[in-house]
Amino acid sequence: MDNQLVKFLRQKDFVLEKRLGQGATGNTVLLFDSVINEYFACKKYEPSQQALATKLFDAFVREIKLLHQVNHPNVVRVFNYYLYPEKHLGYILMEYVKGADVGSHLLFSPEDINQIFEQTVNGFAYLEENGVLHRDIREDNILITEKGVVKIIDFGFGKRANAASDFEKSVSLSWWCDLPAEFKSSIYDFRTEVYFVGKLFEKIISDMKIEVFKHGDLLDSMCKIEPENRISSFAEVRNSVLTADFSGATFGYFEREIYQKFSQKMSEIMISIETSAKYYTDAPSVLNNLEAAYKKVMLEKDVPNSGVVLLCFVKGAMKYRTKTRFSVEDDLRKFIDMFRSVSREKQNIIIANLSNRLDAVERYSDEMDSDIPF
Incomplete structure (x- = not known):
């Protein structure tokens, strides 16, 4: 009958393989499902400061909602979640990305810089198209699988942006580069995301002295401090990448x-x-x-x-x-x-x-x- 509570007969059992990392709002572990012979990353909501457990729980729920609404090869997939609001406890069961962060990957494979940059732009263009701000762009949150596929992870500070008020800067993080000018006006929008992705790749290319990157002028336009001088969207960045080199595609x-x-x-x-x-x-x-x-x-x-x-x-x-x-x-x-x-x-x-x-x-x-x- 309609509106009946559905109860599953048994809980799902996983084998805890190892710990993967610790963040401000919890830790992530590797789980193994012997029934389907598959690994999963499981993020547990467990803030390092228990005094913030209630305040940050809404952000954890928001992360689940965002991940359930996106589906792209360059964005980490979420498979399931378990929430216990009365205890401010929760888990997210996600795709396990076996590989390394973008900086570590390019340290050993600098020749991959162009395809890694292009995949990253594709992923953020998709998020932009669907009104999702990541708001925590750093090397640790862009992973590269062993097959060279970019996966954007960790949407703990993510936010859906539908109205002008959604672009008000509402998080304060310890950023790793010069801040864009719009921060002075408490604005964080998709132009800001373009800036941080640009600065991330600029830093990697500079630190590792990578010489095979072919989108230098485009990267410069992403890294302008003043937003009015910066390329304004990932859609534009993506179009510039796609139209930069037609040698591999001949149209009849x-x-x-x-x-x-x-x-x-x-x-x-x-x-x-x-x-x-x-x-x-x-x-x-x-x-x-x-x-x-x-x-x-x-x-x-x-x-x-x-x-x-x-x-x-x-x-x-x-x-x-x-x-x-x-x-x-x-x-x-x-x-x-x-x-x-x-x-x-x-x-x-x-x-x-x-x-x-x-x-x-x-x-x-x-x-x-x-x-x-x-």
């Missing part, structure tokens, strides 16, 4: 033709984009959006509402022409078929090019009309 005549026809129609339809709107930059997300949109209009000749297609790329408000429309077959389906058939590298380049087109669209501020009488 028909691929170019399909892209150009689709992107030109997009430019003709789009009028303006609200200033706070973001873009979808993750290729699987874009493809899923497009396929879902096609199913809604596949029996039509033209897409009745162009916003259905535009929202596959833009996450936010916009204004567009209603009389100029996408053709369901010649524009939308052909683009989807082409996008699905090309490599992930080509998909990323297509998204970067479309994002650059969208950047050229006029922006508007969605402010309430002052004539409204309430």
Whole structure:
């Protein structure tokens, strides 16, 4: 029957293998599940200062919520959690990342610097796209697996940012580099995250004297003290990375033709984009959006509402022409078929090019009309 309490028959048993680390809000251990022959990292909420146990428990619950809402190859996965609010006790069962922190990995494998930088940017671009601030960017919180995959970990200070007030600086950490200028105004936003990721890689490259890094100018633009002089988002950083070198991806005549026809129609339809709107930059997300949109209009000749297609790329408000429309077959389906058939590298380049087109669209501020009488 509905609304009945579901009780599982037995508790899950794990073997405690070893301790992995100790933090301000608890410690992390390695657990082994013999039933499925798998290892897990388990973070226990146990503040070093017991006087703060009640105050910090909400932050621990917030970390669980954030991790449950994200799913990306470069962000650590959470599998389960156990909370005991009455005791201010809790556990998070997470993916075990077998490897080293970003600095230790690059110390022994400096030739990996470019792919590690690009994966890190991809991970933070995904978090930015989903409105998640990490707020504790340091070497220990960016791990590299033995297979060279970046994993962003430790969202204990993480925060979901939906409104302007969410960007108020509300945590004070012991930072390892010069502070960005916006700290003077008590602001911590996604530009701040861009700064700290840039400074992290700048420090690693400088300390280890790595000479094979190919995004030096981009890194400089990430590390500007003044936010107005800094590249403003991870989406822009990612686009710059993707468009920096086309040598590995050659587009055929028909691929170019399909892209150009689709992107030109997009430019003709789009009028303006609200200033706070973001873009979808993750290729699987874009493809899923497009396929879902096609199913809604596949029996039509033209897409009745162009916003259905535009929202596959833009996450936010916009204004567009209603009389100029996408053709369901010649524009939308052909683009989807082409996008699905090309490599992930080509998909990323297509998204970067479309994002650059969208950047050229006029922006508007969605402010309430002052004539409204309430």
